[in-house]
Amino acid sequence: xxxxxxxxVIGTRPIRHDGVDKVTGRALYGADFQTTGLLHGKVxxxxxxxxxxxxxxxxxxxxxxxxxxxxxxxxxPTAADKIADLGESAVxxxxxxxxxxxxxxxxxxxxxxxxxxxxxPHTAEEALELIDVEYEVLPPVLEVREAMxxxxxxxxxxxxxxxxxxxxxESSNVASHFxxxxxxxxxxxxxxxxxxxxxxxxxxxxxxxIEPHNATALYNPDGQLTIWCSTQGAFAVRQQVSxxxxxxxxxxxxxxxxxxxxxGGKISVYLEPVAALLSxxxxxxxxxxxxxxxxxxxxxxxxxxxxxxxxxxxxxxRITAAEGYxxxxxxxxxGSPVGAGAMCIFSPYNIPNGLIDGYDVVVxxxxxxxxxxxxxxNAEFAAETVVDEICEKLGMDPLEFRILNGAEEGVSRIDxxxxxxxxxxxxxxxxxxxxxxxxxxxxxxxxxxxxxGFWFNVGLKSSVAINVNPDGTISLVEGSTDIGGTRAxxxxxxxxxxxxxxxxxxxxxxxTNSVGYTDVTGGSxxxxxxxxxxxxxxxxxxxxxxxxxAKLWEVDAAEVQFADGDFVCVNGKDERMSFKELAARLDEVxxxxxxxxxxxxxxxxxxxxxxxxxxxxxxxxxxxxILRYTATQDAGKAxxxxxxxxxxxxxxxxGIGWALNxxxxxxxxxxxxxxSFLDYRMPTCLDLPMIDTVIVEVPNPGHPYGVRxxxxxxxxxxxxxxxxxxxxxxxxxxKELPMSPGRILKTMGxx
Amino acid sequence: xxxxxxxxxxxxxxxxxxxxxxxxSLLEVLRDELGMTGAKEGCNNGNCGACSVILDGRLVNSCxxxxxxxxxxxxxxxxxxxxxxxxxxxxxxxxxxxALQCGICTPGFIVATKALLDKNPNPTxxxxxxxxxxxxxxxxxxxxIVRAVLDSAQIMSSEVGA
Ligand code: FES
Ligand code: FES
Numbered sequence: 013x014x015x016x017x018x019x020x021v022i023g024t025r026p027i028r029h030d031g032v033d034k035v036t037g038r039a040l041y042g043a044d045f046q047t048t049g050l051l052h053g054k055v056x057x058x059x060x061x062x063x064x065x066x067x068x069x070x071x072x073x074x075x076x077x078x079x080x081x082x083x084x085x086x087x088x089p090t091a092a093d094k095i096a097d098l099g100e101s102a103v104x105x106x107x108x109x110x111x112x113x114x115x116x117x118x119x120x121x122x123x124x125x126x127x128x129x130x131x132x133p134h135t136a137e138e139a140l141e142l143i144d145v146e147y148e149v150l151p152p153v154l155e156v157r158e159a160m161x162x163x164x165x166x167x168x169x170x171x172x173x174x175x176x177x178x179x180x181x182e183s184s185n186v187a188s189h190f191x192x193x194x195x196x197x198x199x200x201x202x203x204x205x206x207x208x209x210x211x212x213x214x215x216x217x218x219x220x221x222i223e224p225h226n227a228t229a230l231y232n233p234d235g236q237l238t239i240w241c242s243t244q245g246a247f248a249v250r251q252q253v254s255x256x257x258x259x260x261x262x263x264x265x266x267x268x269x270x271x272x273x274x275x276g277g278k279i280s281v282y283l284e285p286v287a288a289l290l291s292x293x294x295x296x297x298x299x300x301x302x303x304x305x306x307x308x309x310x311x312x313x314x315x316x317x318x319x320x321x322x323x324x325x326x327x328x329x330r331i332t333a334a335e336g337y338x339x340x341x342x343x344x345x346x347g348s349p350v351g352a353g354a355m356c357i358f359s360p361y362n363i364p365n366g367l368i369d370g371y372d373v374v375v376x377x378x379x380x381x382x383x384x385x386x387x388x389x390n391a392e393f394a395a396e397t398v399v400d401e402i403c404e405k406l407g408m409d410p411l412e413f414r415i416l417n418g419a420e421e422g423v424s425r426i427d428x429x430x431x432x433x434x435x436x437x438x439x440x441x442x443x444x445x446x447x448x449x450x451x452x453x454x455x456x457x458x459x460x461x462x463x464x465g466f467w468f469n470v471g472l473k474s475s476v477a478i479n480v481n482p483d484g485t486i487s488l489v490e491g492s493t494d495i496g497g498t499r500a501x502x503x504x505x506x507x508x509x510x511x512x513x514x515x516x517x518x519x520x521x522x523x524t525n526s527v528g529y530t531d532v533t534g535g536s537x538x539x540x541x542x543x544x545x546x547x548x549x550x551x552x553x554x555x556x557x558x559x560x561x562a563k564l565w566e567v568d569a570a571e572v573q574f575a576d577g578d579f580v581c582v583n584g585k586d587e588r589m590s591f592k593e594l595a596a597r598l599d600e601v602x603x604x605x606x607x608x609x610x611x612x613x614x615x616x617x618x619x620x621x622x623x624x625x626x627x628x629x630x631x632x633x634x635x636x637x638i639l640r641y642t643a644t645q646d647a648g649k650a651x652x653x654x655x656x657x658x659x660x661x662x663x664x665x666x667g668i669g670w671a672l673n674x675x676x677x678x679x680x681x682x683x684x685x686x687x688s689f690l691d692y693r694m695p696t697c698l699d700l701p702m703i704d705t706v707i708v709e710v711p712n713p714g715h716p717y718g719v720r721x722x723x724x725x726x727x728x729x730x731x732x733x734x735x736x737x738x739x740x741x742x743x744x745x746x747k748e749l750p751m752s753p754g755r756i757l758k759t760m761g762x763x
Numbered sequence: 764x765x766x767x768x769x770x771x772x773x774x775x776x777x778x779x780x781x782x783x784x785x786x787x788s789l790l791e792v793l794r795d796e797l798g799m800t801g802a803k804e805g806c807n808n809g810n811c812g813a814c815s816v817i818l819d820g821r822l823v824n825s826c827x828x829x830x831x832x833x834x835x836x837x838x839x840x841x842x843x844x845x846x847x848x849x850x851x852x853x854x855x856x857x858x859x860x861x862a863l864q865c866g867i868c869t870p871g872f873i874v875a876t877k878a879l880l881d882k883n884p885n886p887t888x889x890x891x892x893x894x895x896x897x898x899x900x901x902x903x904x905x906x907x908i909v910r911a912v913l914d915s916a917q918i919m920s921s922e923v924g925a
Contacts (some may be wrong), residue, residue, distance in 0.1 A: 018818060027858050027859065031858040032850065032858070032865035034855050034863055034869050035850065035854035035866075035869055035873060036850070036854065037799075037800070037801020037842050038869040040800070041803065041867060043794075044800035174919070200790075219901075220901045221865070221867075222803075222865075222867045222868050222899055222901050223803065223865070224804070224805070270865075270866065271865060272803070272865050272867025273864075273865045273901050273902055274865075275901070303807055304805070311889075367879070370840070410814070481764050495902075496864035497861070513837045614895065632857070648815065652861075654861035655861060655864070657861075657907075658861055658864055658902070658907060661904030661905075661906045661907070662901070662902045664904055665904035666901070684806075688806065689806050689808075689810035689811050689899060690773070690810045694895075694899060694901065696896040696898075696900075697892045697900075697908065697909060698892045698893055698896035700905055702906050702910075734890065737859055
């Protein structure tokens with residue numbers, strides 16, 4: 013793929029199709045949904061981090077004249093109702109259901125125990141006090157290493173450790189232990205001249221989307237359930253609701269409203285099944301909205317972790333071995349992103365000998381969830397900090413080192429997969445060549461740091477249908493909810509095929525009854541996989557239109573070609589027609605044309621990024637200021653460069669927040685002390701400089717336009733890059749996130 | 764339920780009357796009583812700016828203003844910015860500069876930008892960042908938003924000058 017392809021639409025910067033609705037306040041997000049007869053639901057949540065639920069008495073709430081329905085876990089079909097031999101998946105289903113409404117135990121502060129619907133939200137909130145819950149309070153366990161101790165309080169009395177396929181005898185908070193091996197780790201370290209080993213701790217952080225979770229449900233008397241909500245995946249909601257409520261998927265229609273951010277946190281359902289149950293009981297549509305404190309306490313933050321990294325290198329700067337130990341907090345139920353963390357931790361490098369151990373551990377915190385490159389930021393913070401120290405010991409330029417050891421096509425990751433064509437080294441070279449890297453940085457307590465990052469990206473299933481309009485435009489029907497401009501990037505890929513402007517495509521995101529199955533907007537897959545589906549659907553249109561042109565000209569379809577936006581007859585007849593002209597004449601030759609495609613592409617191109625940051629540390633207060641930031645990234649091919657830059661800038665900013673401020677602070681009883689935007693301090697625009705971006709394009713051979721996912725990897729390098737910059741500014745190595753003023757002063761020995 | 768209060772106010776240049784409970788915020792009144800859902804709720808306690816409106820010329824978080832407080836006042840919301848057939852220049856430039864991703868913060872930023880440029884038609888980058896620090900955006904990293912505000916200032920003052 014060496015020659016540069018010329019595109020007409022790909023790589024341009026059209027106005028996004030949903031733009032006007034979004035700048036005028038007309039776009040309808042989940043909370044904006046209204047319908048006649050609407051009731052408002054509220055959820056009663058445990059104030060204990062760990063407690064046995066002895067009884068729930070809802071009679072006083074039910075007696076309230078304005079309360080129309082009350083539900084508890086007793087209203088959910090129980091795991092026992094499912095076919096007895098579901099085995100493992102019955103257990104998972106119980107976890108899934110229990111996280112929606114706790115049945116026997118409350119496992120974190122904020123855990124839902126009951127819900128009710130009333131005529132207005134204030135009445136509903138007040139009526140929650142009429143639900144009487146009797147708890148037996150148990151000691152909580154709030155930290156991964158404590159939870160792994162033999163005498164730790166157990167969250168699930170019958171959870172056994174799945175240790176590389178073998179189940180433990182004893183119950184434990186360790187849900188699983190897995191291992192990846194490559195080469196021979198002992199030989200690798202024996203060959204090393206320098207070995208560095210450190211351990212790292214990262215805090216629990218939240219995705220921090222500005223729009224709280226919401227769901228409205230209408231359970232009709234005929235058993236048809238409709239759900240309106242803001243989600244990353246309408247089909248994922250359909251699937252989970254159908255499992256939790258034990259009804260067929262065909263009985264559930266999910267209508268995705270606009271979504272105000274997700275970053276991985278709006279895939280799991282929380283409110284949807286509750287709203288459905290309330291609607292079923294009350295016979296009316298029920299809307300449930302979370303407030304901000306509920307979003308923090310009761311959705312799926314990404315986990316705190318404990319990570320140990322050991323790396324060996326030769327004096328001439330070659331990595332000989334790397335070892336990682338990752339223990340992640342799953343939260344109340346198994347399923348942290350430790351697996352993904354282990355896939356990423358050393359992946360920007362070509363490492364001959366490696367060993368990685370991962371542990372998924374339950375603690376009394378909300379069930380953890382995906383957050384932009386889930387697991388990778390924690391893991392690569394550790395690895396990239398060790399790499400920096402190695403470079404310092406060797407006296408080697410840290411980007412030089414990364415280029416020398418960089419992963420490339422044919423290299424296998426420690427967890428197995430062999431890289432196809434990737435842009436790891438190219439992204440690092442772009443950073444090295446950027447003027448920022450050589451720019452003078454003067455002044456005291458200032459330092460420059462770099463770090464790289466990898467995220468594997470995913471493919472998964474997407475469907476697109478295209479209808480040709482008689483005016484030469486197309487309407488494009490898709491199932492990927494648009495979180496950040498994907499209507500545009502998907503529409504542009506169809507436009508490119510058909511030789512029409514991006515503005516001639518009218519993309520619509522539709523409900524689960526109106527488009528083929530489409531997986532979530534996540535895993536950096538949407539521009540790649542749904543874009544691929546749009547490409548294929550447009551090819552289908554092109555094929556059909558070619559046949560129509562042939563019919564019109566009374567020639568063989570093989571004698572018609574599509575070139576430069578025109579259908580051309582190539583048998584000597586002088587016939588030529590633009591897409592638009594032919595679209596107007598389709599009725600003469602058989603009627604409307606609809607193209608369609610469902611894809612499950614496997615040629616996913618991994619994403620690599622390298623970041624440079626300048627910081628200044630105030631040695632008296634420990635506050636870190638970001639002076640300058642540059643991010644490079646291989647995008648494969650940037651479909652709409654403005655939105656690629658936007659993904660990079662947004663990811664960097666979340667990474668900066670994670671690095672410097674953001675963390676869940678718990679008291680000893682497991683109650684979150686900072687469940688508000690005031691106290692969970694996300695970056696504001698006053699905290700930041702402009703974020704410079706360099707888009708590198710190493711086309712992904714697995715996509716017709718070379719597209720790679722771009723959304724996730726930019727969150728990965730910032731914490732390590734900033735830690736490395738802090739080291740150069742004040743000479744202390746930070747091994748704990750966030751690197752808040754207090755922690756910096758402590759590490760400096762000033763507190 | 765507390766008795767509702769009759770309120771008369773001016774919203775986007777039109778006289779509006781509504782009934783609201785004394786405890787209802789202006790944001791609730793706009794969204795739930797008047798069906799104006801352009802202002803968004805991100806936090807309901809004054810921390811995110813998604814609910815920004817202009818009250819008697821002053822930028823406020825409508826989630827921490829009571830509906831009854833708007834009696835006799837004027838309220839400007841995102842819905843009032845565009846003219847028939849024509850977006851407000853700030854809206855236009857937010858689109859051109861790709862200053863939004865999910866868009867949930869966008870109405871708040873656009874209203875806050877209008878309030879800033881009404882007061883200070885030529886802000887510096889620092890003044891823009893200082894003014895907008897009460898509006899959270901989790902998607903964009905603010906780079907393109909700050910640029911859009913600076914570009915809006917430039918274009919609007921050149922339009923005034925022309
Ligand atoms: S909703 Fe008003 S400031 Fe957040
Ligand atoms: S664009 Fe999503 S919060 Fe700003």
